[in-house]
Amino acid sequence: MGAPEELPKLLNDCVHCGFCLPTCPTYVLWGEEMDSPRGRIHLMQQHQEGAPLSDAMVGHFDACLGCMACVTSCPSGVQYNRLIEMTRAEVEREHPRSAADRAIREMIFSLFPYPRRLRALRGPLRLYQRTGLDRLVRRSGVLERLSPSLAAMERLAPPLGKAPRLPGFVAARGERRATVGMLTGCVQREFFPGVNAATARVLAMEGCDVVIPKSQGCCGALSLHSGREDEARAFARRTIAAFERVEVVVVNAAGCGSSMKEYADLLADEPAWAGRAEALSARTRDLAEYLVELGPRAERRPLPVTVAYHDACHLAHAQGVRAQPRALLAGIPELTVREITDPGVCCGSAGTYNLLQPEAAAQLGDRKAANVRDTGAEVLVAANPGCSMQIADALGRQSGGKGVPMAVAHTAEVLDASLRGLGPEVFRARTS
Amino acid sequence: MSTSLARLAERFTALLGPDGVITDPVRLRTYECDGLTNHRATPGVVVLPESAEQVAAVVRACAAEGVPYVARGSGTGLSGGALPRTDGVLIVTARMRRVLEIDIPNQRAVVEPGVINLDVTRAVRADGYYFAPDPSSQQICSVGGNVAENSGGAHCLKYGFTAHHVLACEIVTPDGEITELTADGPGYDLLGVFVGAEGTLGITTKITVRLTRVPETVQTLLAAFDSIESGGTAVSAIIGAGVVPAAIEMMDALSIEAAEAAVSCGYPPGAGAVLIVELDGPDAEVAHQFAEVERLCRQAGAFEIRIAADDAARALIWRGRKSAFAAVGRISPAYLVQDGVIPRTALPRVLGRIDALSAESGVRVANVFHAGDGNLHPLVLFDDAEPGAAERAEEVSGAILDLCIEHGGSITGEHGVGVDKSRYMPRMFTDTDLDTMQMVRCGFDPAGLCNPGKVFPTPRLCGEVPGVRKGVHPLVEQGKADLF
Numbered sequence: 001m002g003a004p005e006e007l008p009k010l011l012n013d014c015v016h017c018g019f020c021l022p023t024c025p026t027y028v029l030w031g032e033e034m035d036s037p038r039g040r041i042h043l044m045q046q047h048q049e050g051a052p053l054s055d056a057m058v059g060h061f062d063a064c065l066g067c068m069a070c071v072t073s074c075p076s077g078v079q080y081n082r083l084i085e086m087t088r089a090e091v092e093r094e095h096p097r098s099a100a101d102r103a104i105r106e107m108i109f110s111l112f113p114y115p116r117r118l119r120a121l122r123g124p125l126r127l128y129q130r131t132g133l134d135r136l137v138r139r140s141g142v143l144e145r146l147s148p149s150l151a152a153m154e155r156l157a158p159p160l161g162k163a164p165r166l167p168g169f170v171a172a173r174g175e176r177r178a179t180v181g182m183l184t185g186c187v188q189r190e191f192f193p194g195v196n197a198a199t200a201r202v203l204a205m206e207g208c209d210v211v212i213p214k215s216q217g218c219c220g221a222l223s224l225h226s227g228r229e230d231e232a233r234a235f236a237r238r239t240i241a242a243f244e245r246v247e248v249v250v251v252n253a254a255g256c257g258s259s260m261k262e263y264a265d266l267l268a269d270e271p272a273w274a275g276r277a278e279a280l281s282a283r284t285r286d287l288a289e290y291l292v293e294l295g296p297r298a299e300r301r302p303l304p305v306t307v308a309y310h311d312a313c314h315l316a317h318a319q320g321v322r323a324q325p326r327a328l329l330a331g332i333p334e335l336t337v338r339e340i341t342d343p344g345v346c347c348g349s350a351g352t353y354n355l356l357q358p359e360a361a362a363q364l365g366d367r368k369a370a371n372v373r374d375t376g377a378e379v380l381v382a383a384n385p386g387c388s389m390q391i392a393d394a395l396g397r398q399s400g401g402k403g404v405p406m407a408v409a410h411t412a413e414v415l416d417a418s419l420r421g422l423g424p425e426v427f428r429a430r431t432s
Numbered sequence: 433m434s435t436s437l438a439r440l441a442e443r444f445t446a447l448l449g450p451d452g453v454i455t456d457p458v459r460l461r462t463y464e465c466d467g468l469t470n471h472r473a474t475p476g477v478v479v480l481p482e483s484a485e486q487v488a489a490v491v492r493a494c495a496a497e498g499v500p501y502v503a504r505g506s507g508t509g510l511s512g513g514a515l516p517r518t519d520g521v522l523i524v525t526a527r528m529r530r531v532l533e534i535d536i537p538n539q540r541a542v543v544e545p546g547v548i549n550l551d552v553t554r555a556v557r558a559d560g561y562y563f564a565p566d567p568s569s570q571q572i573c574s575v576g577g578n579v580a581e582n583s584g585g586a587h588c589l590k591y592g593f594t595a596h597h598v599l600a601c602e603i604v605t606p607d608g609e610i611t612e613l614t615a616d617g618p619g620y621d622l623l624g625v626f627v628g629a630e631g632t633l634g635i636t637t638k639i640t641v642r643l644t645r646v647p648e649t650v651q652t653l654l655a656a657f658d659s660i661e662s663g664g665t666a667v668s669a670i671i672g673a674g675v676v677p678a679a680i681e682m683m684d685a686l687s688i689e690a691a692e693a694a695v696s697c698g699y700p701p702g703a704g705a706v707l708i709v710e711l712d713g714p715d716a717e718v719a720h721q722f723a724e725v726e727r728l729c730r731q732a733g734a735f736e737i738r739i740a741a742d743d744a745a746r747a748l749i750w751r752g753r754k755s756a757f758a759a760v761g762r763i764s765p766a767y768l769v770q771d772g773v774i775p776r777t778a779l780p781r782v783l784g785r786i787d788a789l790s791a792e793s794g795v796r797v798a799n800v801f802h803a804g805d806g807n808l809h810p811l812v813l814f815d816d817a818e819p820g821a822a823e824r825a826e827e828v829s830g831a832i833l834d835l836c837i838e839h840g841g842s843i844t845g846e847h848g849v850g851v852d853k854s855r856y857m858p859r860m861f862t863d864t865d866l867d868t869m870q871m872v873r874c875g876f877d878p879a880g881l882c883n884p885g886k887v888f889p890t891p892r893l894c895g896e897v898p899g900v901r902k903g904v905h906p907l908v909e910q911g912k913a914d915l916f
Contacts, residue, residue, distance in 0.1 A: 012765060012816075016469045017758040018508040024547055031480060031526035031546070032454075033507065039462040046461060056456050073571075075694050076761030420710045 005294055007086060008048060013078045014041045020070035024197035025364050026063050034060045037070035037080055043248075053095045061087055063357060065350035066225050066362075072344065081318065082265065088227025089253070104149045108352050109228060111234065113218035118190040119163075124156040126160045131337065152358040156389045170200045170210040177207035177294065178356075181246035185253045185258070186218050187385045198416035199252045199287055205298040205419050210250075216242040219251075221259035221314075225268065225351045236263050237273060240280045249280065252287040252412055254312035254384035255351055258319050260284040261418045286315060288325040288383065288411055298419050302334040305424035307414065308377035310368075310391065311343045312384035313350065325383060325411045334416045338375040342367075351392035365394030372406075373398070378409045379427045381414055436497045437476040440521065443493050444479050448486055452527075454478035458803060463522055466507040466514045466715045467569070470768070470853050475502070475516030482527045484602060484637035491635065492608030494521055500881045503635045504572030505546060510769050511888055513581060513630045513852030523635060525576050531555050538641045540599055545576025545636050549583075552641060561643040564591040567846070573589065579636050582628030584846035586679040586753065587710075589804035591644065593846070595627045602638035606877040610637065610827055625872065630848050631883040633876040639770035647712035650678070650747045651722045655734040656703035660799070663705035664779040666732035667803045668804050670709065673728060675721045677804060679709040686763070686798035687756050687811065694759030697752030700736040707734075707803070708753055710746075735906035745878065756800045757811065764796070766822070768829045769849035772836035778808040785800055785835050795828045808836070834859065849887045854912070 003169045027036035034043060043057050051057070058412040061084070070080050097105070111117050113337060115344060128134055134154070143151035166184065184196050203210045220235030240263065242251045251257035259266075261284050267277035276285040285293070309329060315321045316353045329337045348354055348364030368391055372380055380395075382388045399405045417426050433441070444453045454460055455477055462711045462767060464472040476499075481487045486839060500520035516522040527841070528544035535541065537557045543552060549570040552563035566585035567573055573583065578594045579601060591597075601613040601623060613623040626633055653764070657663040657750070663682050670680065683691070685704050691697050701708050709725050711718045729737055740746035760767050774782050783799065790797045798811040809834050814825035833843045833856050843849070843856045857866060 013761060014769075015758055015761040016465065017467055018506055018569065021506060021572050021757060031524075033462040033524075034459045040461045042464075043458065046458060051458060054456075054458055057458050060459075068798070075755040075758035077694060 001284070002120070007044075007083075010086075011041060011045050011048060013076055014038065014075050016042075016112060017075065018258075019075055020073050023069040023073040023344055025065055025067060025069070025259070025355040026360065027364055029360060034217055034346050037074075037078075039044070040064055040087075040301055041078070041083065042082070044083060047087075047090075055092060058091055058095050061091055061359060065313070065346050065348070065353050067239075067313035067350055068344035069313065069344050069346065073315045079301075081262075085224065085227065086121075088225075089229045090227070091403055092227040092229075100147070104147065104356070105226075107161035108221065108355055109226070109231070112222055112352070113184055113186055113220070113231075114188050115186045115217070118186060118359060122160055122163065122190060124432065125157055127186075129159055130161055132393055148358040149355050152355050155355065156393050158389055159333050160191065160192050161194075163190065164197055166196055166212050168212050168214055170204045170212070172207045172209045173205050173298075174207055176209055177288045177297070179209040179211060179247055180290070181211045181213065181243045182210060183216060183219060183243075183249060183251045183253070183256055185251075185256050185385070188253045188256075192388070192410070195252060195410040195412055196408065199250070199411040202287075202291070202412050202415045202419060203250065206294060207297055208294075211246050213242045219256045219260055220266075221255045222351050224259045224262065225255070229266075233266060233270070236260075236266055236277065239263075240273065240276050243280060243283075244276065247283065248290060249284045250287050250290050251284060252383065252410065254286065254315035254319070255287045255386060257284060258314035261319060273336055275411055286321050286324075286383070288315075289319070289321050291328055291415075292324040296331060300418050301421040303332050303418045303422075303424060304334040304413070305379055305427060306336040306338060306377045307379045307381045307409075308338045308340050308375040309382060310327065310340060310372065310382040310387060312382060312387045313346050316344065328415060329381065332414070335414070335418070336377075340368075340375055341371045347387050347390050347394075349384070351386060354390055361390070362394070362397075365390050366398065369394035369398050377406065379409050379414070381409055381411055383411050434519065436499055437519070437521075438646045440499060441477050441498055442494055442813050444477065444490060444521075447489050447493075448479060448481060452467060452482070452486075454480070463504070463507070463516060463524070466504065466509040466512065468510050468512045468769075468850070468852060469480050470517050471512040473516050473518050474520035475699045476518060476520055478522045480524050484604065487523060487525075487528075487637050488604045488608050488610050490521065490523055491604050491606065494881060495606065495608055495879065495895045498881070500884050502883050503576070503580070503631045505577035506548065506569075506572050507581075508569045508573045508578060509695055509848065509851045510578065510771065510849065511579060511581075511630075511844070511848040513848050513850035513883075514577075515851045515886075517885070518685070525574060525635075528576075528637070529574075534559075536561065537641070539645075540640055541639050541643055542638060543575050544638060545574060545579070547575050549573050549575055549578060556643055557646075560646050562646055563641055564597050564644045565594045568757060575639050575641065576636050579627050579639055580629070580631040581846070581848040583693055584802070584807070585804060586681055586750075588846070589680065590676050590678045590712075593628075595624065597642045597644070598623065598627055598639060599642055600640040601626060601636045603634040605884040606879065628848075629873075630850060630887050631691060632873055634882060640914065647678075647714075647865060649718045650710060650746065651713040651718050652708065652710045652740040652749055653722070653726065653729070654699065654738045654740075654749050655707045655709065655729040655736055656700035656736040656801070657705045657732070659704040660783050661780045662733040663707045664783070664803070664871075666707055666734065667779070668776060669728040669732055670725055672805065675725060677709050677725070678712045679708065679710045679802070680804035681753050681755060682706070682799075682801050682803040683708075686796065686813075687800045688752070688786070690759040690763045690798060691756050692697050693754035694760040695751045695755050697748055699752055700738070703736075708749055747828040753776055753800070757809070760798060760811050760813065764815070765817065766814055766816040766825075766870055767798075767812075768812040768825055769847070770808070770810040770812060770829050771844050772808045772810075772841060773834050773845040774806045774808060774836050774839045774841035776803070778839040778841070779803065779806065782808070782835055782839055786832055789828055789831055792823060793828050795825055797828065797832075805845070806841065808832075823865045830856070852886075854887055854889045857887070
C-alpha cells in the first residue's frame, strides 16, 4: 500500500489544530498528547526525521484503536487511516516485540482469520460454557494472571448455540431485483451464525439472489489493521477472486466492509491485481447501505421494541454509514430507536484491540456500556461482531456477573424479525 | 536535563505518581507547540495534575527551585501562549475535566480548567442554557485556556468575550497559594485583571461560568456578494441601522474555496465574499430585524441570500466558517493565522491594502473575519518546503498588523499576544505603557516564573525601576518604538 515517499506529504497535511483530540478514545481516557491522533502524527514525524522506534513510541501506536473517529473530525483532511496503517506495517517490520507479545499475536493471527480453525474451537468452547467451567475459571482469575489477553479472549466469546451452515445459493423471494454476493466473515460465521442466516433471509426477502461462494475466506481486515500487510494482501487476493462474478458484494461486518473498500489502496502496487481490487472495492456495500440503495419492498411487520443503535467505528467513521441503519430500523412499525450518548467514541473492540490492549479496551467498554444502559433500550443493535462481543462483555461485567442485562442483535436480525413477523420475544429470550 | 529539573521530576513523581509525569524525550516533544506550530520548544518536564492541590504543589516546587513553568489546556492556542520552556515545567490541565456543579436557578456552573468549552454547553443544554463564548475551536479548547486568552468567538459581537461569562476563578498564585478571585466583591477587580492575562499571573484551577439562556429564536442567513467591498457595505448598513446581530461573519473567495474543499458547505458558487448574519432573541424582534437585514443585504448588492430553514441548515452554514482555519490546510501546505482589529468603517480600505500587499509580495492571503466588530483573521498562505517562503509570509503577516495599528486598531482581537506578537507590542504601546503592565505582573509574580517570555517584548526583572530612564530608550533609538 501507499509508497513510503508519500508519507511526508500525508504527515504534512496535519496543521496541529487539535480538533481530533476530543474524538480520540485514548485521549478521552488519558488526556495525554502522545495518545491523541495529533500526538501520534507528531511521533510519526519524529520517526520520519530519524528518531528510532522506541518501545515508548511503539506503545503509543499500539494504543491507537484505529477507530478513525479522528478522520471524521479532521477539517484538514488528514488521512490518518493510511498513516497508521503505514506506521503499523513499519513497526511490524522494524520493531522487535517481546516473546510474550509475539506469542499472543501469532496465536491471534493464526486463529481468527481462519473460520475452520475457529470452528474446531466451537465444540470444546460450547462444552466449556455448558459445564459451567467458564464461571469457575473466571472466578479463579487464573487466566488473568497467566495473560490478560487470554483472559479477554475467554471472556469475550459469546454463548454458542448450534451453527447452521448456509447453502451456496439462496434464491430471491418473488421477482428478482439483483444478484448479490455475501461475505460470511470469520468470527461472524462461527460465533454469530444467526446473523449470517438473517442477512441471507433479509436479502432474499427483498428480492435478491444471494450467492455465498464456498471459496471465500478471511477478507484480511484483522491483518490489515494490525500492520501485517503481506498477509492482508494474500487474503485480499483470495477474496477478490471469490467475488468477481457478482454485481455487488454485501458485507454485514463493519470491519470487513471497510477493509474491502480499501483493497484498491492495499493492492495499488500490484499491476496484476490493482484493477481487480479497485473494481471489487467499488462493488462492496455494507448491508444497511445496500438495503437503503435498493429500497424496501418486503412488508415490515410491527416489532414493538426499543432499541439503541450503536455506531461501529468501521461503519460510521471508515465507511460514513450512519443514516442508513437508523433509517432501516426507523422503518419498522412500532419500533423505537434511541441514540447512545457519545456515539462516535469507540467501544474498545477495534478488531484485535480488546485482546492486545485489554485494559484500555475494558475502560472504553465500560464507558460505552454505561451509555448504552442509560438509553433504557431493551435491545442493543450493532453491525459488527467485535462490537457486539465487547459491549455484551462490558454490560455483563457491570451487572456484577448476573449475565448480560440486555439483548444484543445485528441490524439484520432485527429486520429479519420484522419481515418474518416474529415478536420481540425473540430478543427477550436472549437476555441471560 | 538540568539537576534542578531532575530533582523536580522526582518530586513530581512522588506528588502525582509516575502516570502524571512525562520525562521521556520522545513523549516530551509531542508537547513542543500548541495550535501555532512555527514556535516550538520541547518542555523540560510535563506534569498532568488532577486537582488544584496538585497544581499548587507543583507550582510551589517550581518556585522553590526557581524553575519557570507554563500552563497548557488542550493546546489549541494561536499565539504560542502555551509555548513550553526547555528549562521549565509544562503543567497540562487536560486531566482536570470535571464539571463540578451546575446551578440552573442561578445560571452558573463550576468547572475545572480542562473541561472542553462545548462540554459546558452539552451539560446544560437540556435545561435550555449554554455557555456563550464560542471560539471556532470550541469542540476542543478548554475553559481554562479561554480564561487565559479571554477568548471570543463569532458571537462575541452581541454576547461579549469570556471575561463577560466568568463569575469567579479559583487560582494558584505564583507562590503556590490557592485563592479565589470574584467579580462581584468590593475592591479592585482582580478577576478582570486575571482573565486574559495569558497565564502570566497564575493558573486557574476552578472556574465559575455564567450560563446564558438559549434564545427563543435563532435566524441565520448566508448572503453572497461579488466583492468584499459590497459585503463590507452591508455590514456597515446593518450595524448602522441599529441591529445588533448575534454574529456577522465574512469570508472571502479564497477562504470559501478552502472551506468548500474541507467540508463541502455548498456556499453559492462564484461569490467574491459571503456574509453570515445570525440574529437571535424574542420571536417578534428577530422576525422584524431579519427582514431589515435581508433588505440591507440586497441593497448592498447580495446576489443570493439563503435562509437556514432549520438547525441542520444552520449548522451547515456555520460549518464552513468554523472549519475555515484548519480547512486552509487543503489549499496550502502551510499558513499563518493572523488576528488584528480595525474600526469597522476602515474595512474596505484595509482590505484593499491587504490585497495590494499580497499582489506585491506574491503571498496569497485568505480573509475570514468577525466583521461586526472589525476583527480580521487574514490567513497568510505559504509553502514551508520553499526556502524563504516562511519569512516572506511572516513579513506580510507583520505588515498586516501595521495596517491595523495605522488605522487605529489593535494587534490582536482574541488570539492573544503570547510569544508570537510580543515583538509587536512596542508598535502599539510606549515603554511607559509596557512598564506599567509589567508592574501589574510583578504584583502577582515577582520572581517572573509564571509563563515568562510571553506578552512582553523584553523580559525585565521586577526589581528594575520602570519608567525612570536617562537618555533615549534603546528601543526608540533602534526605531522599534515611538514615545508619544
